[in-house]
Ligand code: ATP
């Protein structure tokens with residue numbers, strides 16, 4: 402059976418983009434693949450994190466997976482730092498990755514800010530760790546949002562570099578699965594910027610745990626232009642905010658973009674936004690409530706993570722032993 406690996410950073414503020422771009426797709430794929438879903442806490446510390454907050458966010462992300470319908474009896478759910486193989490393989494792969502490949506990564510440029518020389522080495526080598534996450538399990542498919550496409554292409558290049566270096570087809574080249582109508586949900590404050598956990602403005606995103614009033618308020622305040630909604634896809638050109646809200650509506654309603662455009666052709670934003678808020682609340686409300694319930698009594702989540710760590714290690718350890726053998730690491734008996 403083909404294997405899926407995907408993950409989310411426990412950096413707080415899980416949002417609608419994480420749900421539509423990642424988690425919801427995982428739920429739809431979980432019975433057709435052997436699935437490993439990780440909470441990538443080692444990735445989270447590429448930017449400063451408060452230790453207690455990081456632990457709480459790790460549980461919250463696990464709770465989001467479970468509340469959204471990822472079945473822990475069927476899928477492996479664990480946090481990255483419980484499987485040492487991620488860091489160990491990242492070192493091996495880093496030794497095969499030319500700096501030129503990393504220099505092209507746009508996420509580093511966005512996250513490093515203006516003072517690139519002050520950015521941490523971890524933030525720079527983030528895509529190597531991501532390649533290790535996927536390749537450690539020899540995953541064949543990686544369902545992610547559009548923003549991770551470049552990192553995934555790099556993971557394929559790194560897998561190819563390893564295979565060439567050791568003259569074996571050891572790693573499969575992982576395929577991205579960028580699915581649905583909301584593969585890149587944009588900020589509610591700026592239709593040219595992606596919705597992110599790390600955006601300082603809470604009004605830029607709909608959090609998975611926002612209550613109904615907050616969702617309605619954020620959508621009401623979402624940036625739009627003065628025109629009514631378009632009656633054709635051509636009418637969306639140069640209207641990033643209108644495009645984003647229509648795509649969110651289509652994704653939440655499980656219809657395509659054309660159907661969403663047809664439903665609101667020529668309408669004012671105020672009425673559309675009310676319908677969008679109701680729809681967002683009806684989809685996210687039950688998930689957010691279940692997340693809060695799971696986090697309030699974390700024993701259940703912790704037990705799932707502990708079991709997941711065991712299962713993940715059982716797949717990872719033999720792979721790492723094979724890799725070390727190929728690379729030439731002595732294992733004295
Ligand atoms: P951060 O700002 O900390 O990087 P993030 O919101 O980008 O947080 P990640 O943990 O980096 O979230 O990404 C987790 C998953 O969610 C990835 O598959 C990513 O592609 C997807 N994702 C993140 N933001 C969006 C978005 N705005 N639209 C669609 N998918 C998204």
Ligand code: MG
Nearest residue numbers: 410548597598
């Ligand atoms: Mg991100």
